[in-house]
Amino acid sequence: MSQAHYEVNGETAVxxxxxxxxxxxxxxxxxxxxxxxxxxxxxxxVKSIVLIGSDRAFSGGADISEFGTPTMMAEPILTxxxxxxxxxxxxxxxxxxxxxxxxxxxxxLGCHYRIATADxxxxxxxxxxxxxxxxxxxxxxxxxIGAEHAVNMIVSGAAVPAKKFQGTPLLDEVVDxxxxxxxxxxxxxxxxxxxxxxxxxxxxxxxxxxxxxxxFTRTTVGAMAKNYPAPLKxxxxxxxxxxxxxxxxxxxxxxxxxxxxxxxxxxxLRHAFFAERKASKISDxxxxxxxxxxxxxxxxxxxxxxxxxxxxFLNAGIPVTIVEMKQEGLDRGLTHIRSVYEGRVxxxxxxxxxxxxxxxxxxxxxxxxxxxxxDLVIEAVFEELSVKESVFTKLDEVCKPGAILASxxxxxxxDNIAAFxxxxxxxxxxxxxxxxxxxxxxxxxxxxxxxxxxxxxAMKLAKVIKKTAVVSGVCDGFIGNRMINQYQRExxxxxxxxxxxxxxxxxxxxxxxxxxxxxxxxxxxxxxxxAIRKRQYDEKPEMKRMVIADRICEMGRYGQKTGSxxxxxxxxxxxxxxxxxxxxxxxxxxxxxGITPRKISAEEILQRCVYALVNEGARIxxxxxAQRASDIxxxxxxxxxxxxxxxxxxxxxxxxxxxxxxxxxxPFAENPNAEPGFWEPAPLLAxxxxxxxxxx
Ligand code: NAD
Numbered sequence: 001m002s003q004a005h006y007e008v009n010g011e012t013a014v015x016x017x018x019x020x021x022x023x024x025x026x027x028x029x030x031x032x033x034x035x036x037x038x039x040x041x042x043x044x045x046v047k048s049i050v051l052i053g054s055d056r057a058f059s060g061g062a063d064i065s066e067f068g069t070p071t072m073m074a075e076p077i078l079t080x081x082x083x084x085x086x087x088x089x090x091x092x093x094x095x096x097x098x099x100x101x102x103x104x105x106x107x108x109l110g111c112h113y114r115i116a117t118a119d120x121x122x123x124x125x126x127x128x129x130x131x132x133x134x135x136x137x138x139x140x141x142x143x144x145i146g147a148e149h150a151v152n153m154i155v156s157g158a159a160v161p162a163k164k165f166q167g168t169p170l171l172d173e174v175v176d177x178x179x180x181x182x183x184x185x186x187x188x189x190x191x192x193x194x195x196x197x198x199x200x201x202x203x204x205x206x207x208x209x210x211x212x213x214x215x216f217t218r219t220t221v222g223a224m225a226k227n228y229p230a231p232l233k234x235x236x237x238x239x240x241x242x243x244x245x246x247x248x249x250x251x252x253x254x255x256x257x258x259x260x261x262x263x264x265x266x267x268x269l270r271h272a273f274f275a276e277r278k279a280s281k282i283s284d285x286x287x288x289x290x291x292x293x294x295x296x297x298x299x300x301x302x303x304x305x306x307x308x309x310x311x312x313f314l315n316a317g318i319p320v321t322i323v324e325m326k327q328e329g330l331d332r333g334l335t336h337i338r339s340v341y342e343g344r345v346x347x348x349x350x351x352x353x354x355x356x357x358x359x360x361x362x363x364x365x366x367x368x369x370x371x372x373x374x375d376l377v378i379e380a381v382f383e384e385l386s387v388k389e390s391v392f393t394k395l396d397e398v399c400k401p402g403a404i405l406a407s408x409x410x411x412x413x414x415d416n417i418a419a420f421x422x423x424x425x426x427x428x429x430x431x432x433x434x435x436x437x438x439x440x441x442x443x444x445x446x447x448x449x450x451x452x453x454x455x456x457x458a459m460k461l462a463k464v465i466k467k468t469a470v471v472s473g474v475c476d477g478f479i480g481n482r483m484i485n486q487y488q489r490e491x492x493x494x495x496x497x498x499x500x501x502x503x504x505x506x507x508x509x510x511x512x513x514x515x516x517x518x519x520x521x522x523x524x525x526x527x528x529x530x531a532i533r534k535r536q537y538d539e540k541p542e543m544k545r546m547v548i549a550d551r552i553c554e555m556g557r558y559g560q561k562t563g564s565x566x567x568x569x570x571x572x573x574x575x576x577x578x579x580x581x582x583x584x585x586x587x588x589x590x591x592x593x594g595i596t597p598r599k600i601s602a603e604e605i606l607q608r609c610v611y612a613l614v615n616e617g618a619r620i621x622x623x624x625x626a627q628r629a630s631d632i633x634x635x636x637x638x639x640x641x642x643x644x645x646x647x648x649x650x651x652x653x654x655x656x657x658x659x660x661x662x663x664x665x666x667p668f669a670e671n672p673n674a675e676p677g678f679w680e681p682a683p684l685l686a687x688x689x690x691x692x693x694x695x696x
Contacts, residue, residue, distance in 0.1 A: 004032025006039055011047040012187045013040035014180070022060030023053045025103045027071045029063070030081045033107075037084050037092070048187035049088065051111060052095040052180060053104075058120065061102025064277075067270070078103050078135040082110035086199055091190045095183035096120045096162065096171075106133055109140040112197045113190060115173040115183050116162035122170075125157035129273055130230045130266025130645070134257035136201075138237035139249040143203040144170040147213065147242050154234045155221055169203070201246040214239045227512060227645045230260050264655055268647030271696075272637055275630035275648070279470045280459055283627055289456040292402060294464075298323060298370070298377040300391055302333025305408050306380035308436025311340055312465040314358040315437075321363045321370045330364050337362065340437060368398045376461075378430055380408040383531075388412060392420035392427075404454050406430040410481060411532060414447040414474050424449040428458055431478060432467075433639045434524075441639030442467040443478050468638045473625040477532075480635045482620060483649075486612040488529065489675065491517035491605075492546040496589060497673050498597035499605060501566045501582060507605040512643025517609060518566040519576050520641075522559030526552060526566075544675045548589045552582065595673070607664045613649040614661060618682035621650075621695065629695035650695050658689035 003019040003026070015036035017023040033051070040046045053059055066072040076084070085092050085107065094108035096116035101123045108114050116122075124133045124141065132138055133154065142150035145168050153160060166174045175182040189195070207213055217235050225231035233256040240252035260266050281287065297313045299306045302324045310320045314337075324330040341359060344350040363370065371377055377399060379391050388407060395405050405427045407417050418424035429445025444458045455471070462469035472478040477485055491504050495518075505516025521529055530553040537543055552565060559565030560574060567576035590597055617632045626632050633648020646652045653661045662681050669679035681689075688695050 002032045002035070003029040004036050006036045008043070008046060009184060010188075011045060011191065012184055013043065013046045013049045014184075015040075015049065015051050017051065017053045017059060019063065020054070020056075022057040022099055022101075023104065024060055024063030024065070025078055025081075025107070026063030026066050027074050030076050030078065033081050034076050034084050037088050041089055046090065047191040048090055049092045050095050050180070050183045050187055051085070051092060051107070052183060053097065055097055057099040057101075057104070058094065058096040059101070059104025059107060060099050061104050061125075064274075067274070078106065082107055082135055086110040086112075086201065088112075088197070091187065091195070091197055093183050093187050093190070095179050096122070097179050099123075099159075100162075101159070102126055102133060102137075103135055106135040106137040106140070109136065109144070109170075109200055112199065113172045113186060114170065115175060115179070115186050116165075116171050117179050118161065118163040118166075118174050118176055120162040121159040122153075122162060122165070123157060123159035124154050125159075127155060127157040127230045127234055128269065130228065130263060130269040131260045132230060132234045132237055132253065132256055134253065136250060136253070138234065138253045139241045139246055140200040141170075142238050142241040143200050143205045144168060147205060147207045147210070147238055150241070151217055151221075151235060151238050154238060155225075155231045169200075205241045207242050210239070210242045214242075227643065228265055229263055230266065233260055264647075265645040267655070268645050268651060271630065271633065271647045271651045272644060275634045275637075275651075276468055278628060279468060279631050279634045280463070282455055282459065282471055285452045285455050289452050291457040291460050292375065292404060292453060294318065294375045294404075294457065294461055296321070296374045296376075298374040299380060300324075300377065300395075301380040301382075302329050302336075302364075303380065304434060305432060305436050306378075307333045307336045307340075308434065308438075309378055309380055309408065309432050310362065311337060311358075311437035312432075312467070314361050316465050317358075317361065318464075319361040319363070321365055321374060323365050323368060323371065325366070327366065330366065334362075334364065368394050371395065371398050372400060374399070374403060376404045376406065378406045378408055383409060383411060385412055385416065388417050389420045392417055396421040396423065402426070404428060404457060406458075408432055410528075411477060411535075414445045415449070418447045418449060425451040426454055428454050429472075429474075429478070430458060431472075431480075433480075439639060440466075440468045441480070441635060442469045443472045443480060443635065443639075444469050445472050445474060445478055447474060468634055470631045470634050471627055472635075473623070475620070475623070475625050476536075479617075479620055479626050479632055480639050482625075483613045483616045483632070483636075484640060485529075485532065486616045486678070487609050488517045488521060489544075489546060490608040490612045492549045493544065493673055493675070494600055494605060494608060495548050495586060496546075496593065496595060497600060497671075498590075498595075499600040500586070502578060503600075503602075504605055504609075505576075507602045508609055510602075511606055511610070512646060514641030521549070522565035522567055522569075522576065523574075524559070525561055526558040529553075530558075542676065544673075547593060548586055551585050551589060555585075608668060610649060610652065611661055611665055611668075612678070614653040615665065615679070615682050615685060617650050618685035618688070618695070622682060622684040654694045654696065658685060658694065662686065662689050 005016045019029045040049045092111045093113040094111040097120050124137045126133050165171045221231045237253045240249040296319045299310045299322045302322045313320045341355040345355050381387050414429040418427035428450050431443035433439035433441050442462050459469050501518050508516040557564040563569050568579040620626050629650040632650050636642035636648045665679050
């Protein structure tokens with residue numbers, strides 16, 4: 001069925017793009033537009049042509065379901081479509097509403113005239129996928145809004161409301177009312193007055209000082225873009241729009257596009273883009289599973305996590321009741337929440353009115369009775385099973401039937417927690433990351449008995465509060481912390497074997513992590529990792545002890561919160577400073593353990609940390625704790641500061657080559673200081689490497 005509906009309205013052919021949800025420019029739509037243009041050209045009664053989309057979108061650009069398939073490059077490709085439109089013998093008017101993104105905007109720029117609703121959103125977001133607009137966007141946009149504005153839009157990928165372009169050659173008209181009516185009127189005027197078929201390609205893009213401008217732009221963009229090649233290529237292409245004739249500029253754009261398509265950075269960004277979409281789907285929970293209505297939320301515990309969690313819901317306009325044990329706890333929590341809103345207002349990120357409206361949605365209580373009416377409760381109390389037991393027993397008594405009972409536990413067994421209630425089907429883990437109002441990741445922990453509609457509700461709710469949700473099965477540490485424990489363990493073992501705190505963190509930060517494993521341990525709180533290790537030592541007495549890390553904790557050095565850990569910290573300052581006291585601990589422990597320190601290379605540090613993630617990730621995948629390798633990548637990209645341009649640990653391993661990863665692991669298994677068995681390749685890793693198919 002055609003995705004471009006053709007009808008004639010008076011003397012104007014109207015081609016309506018119809019590929020919901022956002023008129024992605026898939027093959028059928030591209031064919032439909034070309035057919036429509038031809039039909040209009042062949043109809044003598046037709047004097048002009050209007051291209052129009054839906055209220056939601058003129059077009060969101062390329063059809064993502066075609067990505068990586070031959071259909072994407074099947075003719076007519078987008079540049080062919082744009083050529084048909086631009087060379088049409090009758091005036092073509094783009095009528096723009098909603099999203100006009102990427103290829104959608106490039107299509108509009110190929111039209112002779114453009115009219116838009118004031119709130120339509122125009123953007124060329126390709127840079128976010130490590131690419132640049134490849135259908136003339138870098139050549140036509142500067143010709144209508146000038147090189148400076150065009151560079152800003154293309155390098156940032158940001159959406160700009162149409163009303164900002166009023167009066168520029170980008171938009172001939174901006175309307176508030178009926179778009180089609182406005183477009184038909186504009187078409188009538190063009191025909192009546194015999195106005196020319198304006199082609200943007202024929203305009204000159206001038207700049208008073210192109211050399212100076214592009215030199216300056218390259219410096220600033222280069223400094224910002226660091227590990228991403230696309231932004232500088234965008235600058236090159238816009239420069240070509242200023243300095244070269246159109247067709248030569250198009251060549252520059254196309255060469256840059258082809259080059260960027262091959263870069264690992266773009267591959268990683270495209271992987272992340274699709275990974276995020278896939279993560280929201282649960283393979284055995286149908287997408288039409290009914291969801292429960294969440295109109296109000298209860299949060300238990302007004303500590304670090306409870307307050308951050310509450311802010312998410314307040315921001316989304318959902319009323320929250322926080323329950324605490326003591327008034328002091330409530331007061332502390334409330335002060336924190338208020339200070340977060342005050343900070344946002346001060347920084348101009350939120351209006352005073354909006355902040356107040358959020359705070360007005362918050363109520364507090366020292367008893368559980370107000371929780372009898374809420375639709376969802378999230379528990380964020382101390383990490384002790386007995387405390388969780390008392391909370392969930394009470395919730396089971398108080399909450400209405402059908403209310404979802406969630407725990408934010410990081411390490412405890414959600415199935416055990418569910419068993420404290422008579423409704424385990426309503427119990428789920430909602431594992432937020434600290435600071436919970438900032439971090440994007442939400443691990444949705446699926447208990448053995450968690451009902452499908454509870455899961456579906458959690459996934460939907462995650463979108464409402466703007467989180468990236470990833471489903472995890474129940475295991476020690478779920479996906480993220482179970483893997484990070486292995487990664488940090490390697491860092492701590494290397495410290496014992498001969499590396500320094502600074503060396504380890506530097507290597508990992510150079511790789512692109514937001515912070516190295518030891519700085520991260522200091523930020524998270526050494527006591528938390530220590531408690532986990534102590535439990536694990538009990539459970540697995542054969543486990544390798546991380547003596548230096550334990551010794552540092554024994555000294556009361558829990559990281560930033562105590563002013564010292566693997567580093568020392570000045571009051572009120574988060575900068576991690578070298579601490580000779582730690583060097584002393586390291587030296588003492590090595591002596592006690594009889595370890596002669598050896599020089600550990602940057603390569604070994606990197607491989608042991610990152611491949612520890614990969615190997616454990618493969619185990620997690622094989623056990624079905626994660627649904628897909630890309631979900632593991634999402635956890636690491638959104639929750640652990642893994643460099644986005646490397647696509648997450650599983651994607652990165654594939655880029656390196658799984659055989660190469662396994663090869664690098666061999667000597668680690670022979671290291672007498674290694675955790676026994678850990679460097680045995682996970683069976684899935686070995687199978688994927690041998691089959692050459694990879695994880696995805
Ligand atoms: P916290 O100590 O900062 O806060 C816990 C709060 O719960 C305290 O204010 C305490 O008074 C209150 N509380 C304890 N028992 C209660 C009860 N029976 N009824 C009402 N209130 C009670 O702890 P936190 O860091 O916010 O951690 C809370 C939970 O979140 C834990 O399960 C933890 O594992 C998990 N978690 C923590 C982090 C983190 O980085 N801090 C990250 C993810 C998950």
